[in-house]
Amino acid sequence: MDSKSGTETPQESGVESFFNSAPPLKDRDQISQKLEDFITKISISSESGKPIRVVCVTSGGTTVPLEQRCVRYIDNFSSGNRGAASTEYFVKAGYAVIFVHRRGSCQPYCRYLPQDSFLDFFDIAENSTIKVCEPHGTVVKGAIRDYRKAVEEGFLLKLPFTTIFEYLQILQMVATSMRCLKSHGMFYLAAAVSDFYVPWENMAKHKIQSAEGPLDMRLNQVPKMLLVLRKDWAPAAFCISFKLETDPDILLQKADMAMRKYGMHVVVANELATYKREVSVVTSGEKTRVCSHGQDHDLEEELIDILVARHTEHIKKSSRIDVNEAL
Amino acid sequence: MDSKSGTETPQESGVESFFNSAPPLKDRDQISQKLEDFITKISISSESGKPIRVVCVTSGGTTVPLEQRCVRYIDNFSSGNRGAASTEYFVKAGYAVIFVHRRGSCQPYCRYLPQDSFLDFFDIAENSTIKVCEPHGTVVKGAIRDYRKAVEEGFLLKLPFTTIFEYLQILQMVATSMRCLKSHGMFYLAAAVSDFYVPWENMAKHKIQSAEGPLDMRLNQVPKMLLVLRKDWAPAAFCISFKLETDPDILLQKADMAMRKYGMHVVVANELATYKREVSVVTSGEKTRVCSHGQDHDLEEELIDILVARHTEHIKKSSRIDVNEAL
Numbered sequence: 133m134d135s136k137s138g139t140e141t142p143q144e145s146g147v148e149s150f151f152n153s154a155p156p157l158k159d160r161d162q163i164s165q166k167l168e169d170f171i172t173k174i175s176i177s178s179e180s181g182k183p184i185r186v187v188c189v190t191s192g193g194t195t196v197p198l199e200q201r202c203v204r205y206i207d208n209f210s211s212g213n214r215g216a217a218s219t220e221y222f223v224k225a226g227y228a229v230i231f232v233h234r235r236g237s238c239q240p241y242c243r244y245l246p247q248d249s250f251l252d253f254f255d256i257a258e259n260s261t262i263k264v265c266e267p268h269g270t271v272v273k274g275a276i277r278d279y280r281k282a283v284e285e286g287f288l289l290k291l292p293f294t295t296i297f298e299y300l301q302i303l304q305m306v307a308t309s310m311r312c313l314k315s316h317g318m319f320y321l322a323a324a325v326s327d328f329y330v331p332w333e334n335m336a337k338h339k340i341q342s343a344e345g346p347l348d349m350r351l352n353q354v355p356k357m358l359l360v361l362r363k364d365w366a367p368a369a370f371c372i373s374f375k376l377e378t379d380p381d382i383l384l385q386k387a388d389m390a391m392r393k394y395g396m397h398v399v400v401a402n403e404l405a406t407y408k409r410e411v412s413v414v415t416s417g418e419k420t421r422v423c424s425h426g427q428d429h430d431l432e433e434e435l436i437d438i439l440v441a442r443h444t445e446h447i448k449k450s451s452r453i454d455v456n457e458a459l
Numbered sequence: 460m461d462s463k464s465g466t467e468t469p470q471e472s473g474v475e476s477f478f479n480s481a482p483p484l485k486d487r488d489q490i491s492q493k494l495e496d497f498i499t500k501i502s503i504s505s506e507s508g509k510p511i512r513v514v515c516v517t518s519g520g521t522t523v524p525l526e527q528r529c530v531r532y533i534d535n536f537s538s539g540n541r542g543a544a545s546t547e548y549f550v551k552a553g554y555a556v557i558f559v560h561r562r563g564s565c566q567p568y569c570r571y572l573p574q575d576s577f578l579d580f581f582d583i584a585e586n587s588t589i590k591v592c593e594p595h596g597t598v599v600k601g602a603i604r605d606y607r608k609a610v611e612e613g614f615l616l617k618l619p620f621t622t623i624f625e626y627l628q629i630l631q632m633v634a635t636s637m638r639c640l641k642s643h644g645m646f647y648l649a650a651a652v653s654d655f656y657v658p659w660e661n662m663a664k665h666k667i668q669s670a671e672g673p674l675d676m677r678l679n680q681v682p683k684m685l686l687v688l689r690k691d692w693a694p695a696a697f698c699i700s701f702k703l704e705t706d707p708d709i710l711l712q713k714a715d716m717a718m719r720k721y722g723m724h725v726v727v728a729n730e731l732a733t734y735k736r737e738v739s740v741v742t743s744g745e746k747t748r749v750c751s752h753g754q755d756h757d758l759e760e761e762l763i764d765i766l767v768a769r770h771t772e773h774i775k776k777s778s779r780i781d782v783n784e785a786l
Contacts (some may be wrong), residue, residue, distance in 0.1 A: 195534070200620035201705035203651070207522070207534045234561070241578060251568060251606040254599070262599055264589050272581070274590055279578040315638055324530070327667075328674045338706045339731075340654075347655045347678040379665045404528055404666075 146355035151304075153415075161365045163291060163302060166311040167230070173230050173286040175312075185316045185443065187227045188306050190323035191215020192234025192361050194296040198330060198349070203339045206351075208324035214253030214407075214432065215322040219288070220278070221250065221318075221436035223324075228287045230306055232299070232323070235292040241279035242315045257407040296326045300357055307365035315450035317369035318443055319361065324376065358394035370446045372398040372439060387414045398442060400435070413438055473682035478631075480659045481624040490618060490629060494557070494636040500613045501555050501641075512643045512770065514554045515633050517650035518542020519561025521623040525657060525676070532622075533678075535651035539564030541734075541759065542649040544614070547605070548763035549647075555614045557633055559626070559650070562619040568606040571598045623653045628683055634692035642777035644696035645770055646688065649727075651703065656681050661671045685721035697773045699725040700768060703734065714741045725769060728761070740765055 157163070171186070178184045192215065193208030211232055219229045219240040231240060245253070257263045264272050282288040291306070293299040310317040328351035339348065358373055373396045377383040380403050387401035391414060401412040411431060413420040419439060424431040466504040484490070498513070502632045505511045519542065520535030539560055544554045558567060574582070584590045591599050609615040618633070635762040636642040655678035667674065685700055704710040706732050714728035718741060728739040738758060740747040747765060751758040 163515055199705070200535070203536050203703065203705065203731065204653075205534055206525070207532055209530050209532065240576075251566075254603050256600060256603055260600070261588070262591050262596065262603065269589065273583060273587070275587065276581050276583055277580055326531075328709065339704055346680060349676045349678070351674040351676070353673060376530065377666055378526070388667065404530065 143230070146353075147357065147360050150300070150331075150355050151288055154301060155332055157298060157301045160301075160305075163305060164309075166289060166291070167305060170228070170230065170286065170289045172262070174405055177286070183316050185227050185447075186230065186310060186313050186320065186400070187222050187318040187320050188230045188232060188303075188310060189215050189219050189222065189320045190232045190299070190303065190325075191219075192237030193324040194234070194294050194326050195294055195300045196326045196329045196351070197335065199336045199339055200332070201338060206326065208326055210237065211322035212239075213243060215320075216240045216243055217430050217432040218320060218322065218436055220414070221430070221432050223278075223282045223287050225436060225440050225442075229282075229289070230310075231288060231290045232302055232306060233290065233292055234323070235294050239290075239321065240282075241275040244268070244275065296329050296330070296354060299323065299325065300354075303357065304362070304365060307361055307369075310369060311366045314368040315370065315447045317366055318439075319366070319371045319373075321358070321371070321373045326354055328352065335352070356394060358390070359395065362395040368450060370443045371396050372400060375399055375401045376404060377401075378404045384412065384414065384419070387412070391416065397446060398439065411435060415442070468533065473680075474684065474687050476543040476658075477627070477682050481628060482659055483524045483697070484625060484628045487628075487632075488631060491636075493616060493618070494632060497555070497557065497613065497616045498636055498639070504613070507773060510643050512554050512645065512774075513557065513637060513640050514547050514549050514647050515557045515559060515630075515637060516542050517559045517626070517652075518546075519564030520651040521561070521626045521653050522621055523623050523653045523656045523678070524662065526666055526713060527548045527659070528661045528665060533653065533655070535562065535653055537651035539566075540570060542647075543567045543570055544757050544759040545647060545649065545763055548757070548759050550605075550609045550614050552763060552767050554645070554767075556609075556616070557637075558615060559629055559633060560617065560619055561650070562621050566617075567609075567615065568602040572604065575705065623656050623681060624659070626650065626652065626680075630684065630688070631692060634688055634696075637696060638693045639693040642697065642774045644693055645766075646693070646696055646698045646700075647766070648685070648698070648700045653681055655679065656729045683721060685717070685723065689722040697770045698723050699727060702726055703731060704728075705731045711739065711741065711746070714739070724773060725766065727749075738762060742769070 174184050174186055192212035193210035196206040197206045198206065215231070215233060216238040219231050222229050223240075233239070248377065253265060253268060255263055255265050263269075291302055293302055330349075331352055337458070358371070362371055373390055373394065375383065375387045375390055377386060383401050383403055387399040390396060391399045397415065399414045401414055402410070409424045409431070411422050413422060413435065420436050422431050485610060499749050501511050501513055519539035520537035524534040525531045525533065542558070542560060543565040546558050550567075560566070580595060582590050582592050590596075608675060618629055620629055634646070657676070657678055685698070690697055700717055700721065702710065702714045702717055704713060710728050710730055714726040718726045724742065726741045728741055729737070736751045736758070738749050740749060740762065749758050749762050749765065
């Protein structure tokens with residue numbers, strides 16, 4: 133992959149026009165500062181010992197606004213559970229994680245906490261302090277400890293997004309800031325990213341009125357950023373993308389295609405009907421099934437183990453290439 | 460409003476075909492049982508004193524699936540904050556509330572609790588119990604107490620929905636079960652209901668593929684159920700609907716139209732840019748502005764006050780009509 137080829141493909145011009153027409157990120161400066169601080173801290177820690185690996189985990193679905201003053205939007209089904217669980221296992225494996233997540237989606241260390249019936253979780257003790265109803269106490273205590281440790285030691289940075297416009301701009305910022313990590317960087321792209329969008333300038337300014345019969349909409353394709361990520365933003369990083377389909381007949385074929393077309397190192401393939409219990413790790417020439425062994429067992433534990441091993445190989449291979457190039 | 464007029468309008472046949480084509484509610488029997496228990500408990504309490512009023516509060520946005528095995532859907536922007544806050548004030552005013560809400564949206568008594576940074580809220584005390592970080596402790600204690608009281612005394616029933624299909628089927632069930640309450644029933648329809656949907660039988664079975672250029676979609680209008688609610692489901696109840704617009708120029712005109720067209724008693728009009736700070740209560744011939752007096756003040760407090768007073772008038776008027784009819 134060479135970023136200096138000079139010839140621009142139609143795909144790339146789609147990327148440019150997407151970014152040019154996107155509404156600018158509101159908190160760009162703060163995000164930029166947070167990223168700089170995070171990467172600097174990692175780099176300093178790395179100098180005094182074994183290099184720390186950094187993974188950007190994306191999680192949850194992106195929205196596509198249908199109106200500029202947005203009342204309606206298209207959304208992608210995603211609880212964010214996989215990204216949250218994976219983040220915990222990456223931290224456990226010694227990775228620093230940049231968790232790029234949909235606002236309100238599942239958060240690391242919060243997976244066992246209730247969302248809807250929050251207040252059923254707590255009670256007021258006789259001495260009028262708040263207590264967590266058993267048997268949840270132990271789980272919550274562990275979660276608070278692990279979460280605090282990860283944040284305080286600089287192993288977890290959380291960046292939220294809502295729209296496809298925010299997501300892709302943040303991904304670009306994260307990727308370019310991770311470029312300096314070379315092969316020690318990893319992208320674990322579990323977010324459910326919209327395939328279609330309405331360009332900002334074509335969008336209705338106000339809420340679409342419902343009095344005028346059926347609504348016809350034309351949605352454009354979102355340019356495939358995976359290619360640009362691999363080619364331009366962070367070419368030395370280890371890249372894992374996800375493929376979700378509802379039709380098992382086309383799943384592996386699509387996973388394989390994604391790998392070749394976008395230069396992914398690994399594609400994790402999952403089916404909507406079984407995604408909680410089973411995924412397939414697809415690499416060139418190999419397919420490994422990873423299954424959950426029951427309700428209390430995260431398949432992400434084994435999945436992250438496999439990916440960490442593959443990342444190690446990638447780092448070794450890259451360092452051999454670097455040595456050869458230096459000779 | 461007469462349900463026995465015999466002539467069916469095009470609007471009504473739209474209603475019928477909507478329900479016929481909707482995927483059936485999975486937990487219909489449980490919902491039905493919960494409603495029966497709730498209304499029975501209220502009726503028994505009412506017999507031994509002042510009749511208890513019941514309000515159905517709908518809250519949050521409905522989704523419109525774009526695929527039968529749904530990966531993508533259209534959603535409506537709504538945090539559910541207004542419905543959750545209003546529920547608290549209705550309970551305070553002595554109403555029993557059926558809170559029909561979008562899964563994962565804001566819940567009554569949970570408005571001051573964090574969603575994304577949940578774990579920042581807690582700490583582990585020296586004796587290794589979990590404590591709520593100050594200054595949140597007092598708020599959380601009050602919330603737990605009020606919530607428990609409302610549920611245990613039978614003043615709060617929560618029913619969740621996600622899709623437009625679930626929402627309208629549940630609303631129909633709630634409305635017909637509240638019919639027996641006559642003018643003591645109220646509908647406070649704050650949910651952001653989709654105006655457009657894809658009929659189940661027209662829907663793509665599998666995830667729509669993105670390889671084939673732009674996506675053209677045709678969405679049908681969701682039949683206006685307000686009319687059917689007023690006319691057939693619960694004709695004696697007091698009905699309040701909401702109108703959200705982004706364009707202030709058309710807002711009041713649309714609110715007025717909704718009132719006349721669907722026979723609403725009150726329409727609460729709000730603008731997207733200012734909906735947290737200001738609403739207008741529109742009745743025939745009158746418009747009252749309700750504003751928030753600052754960040755810590757809920758405009759719902761005054762709003763519910765006004766609506767409770769209007770509901771009292773409605774009950775008095777209805778009982779005069781009943782007496783006259785009996786003579």
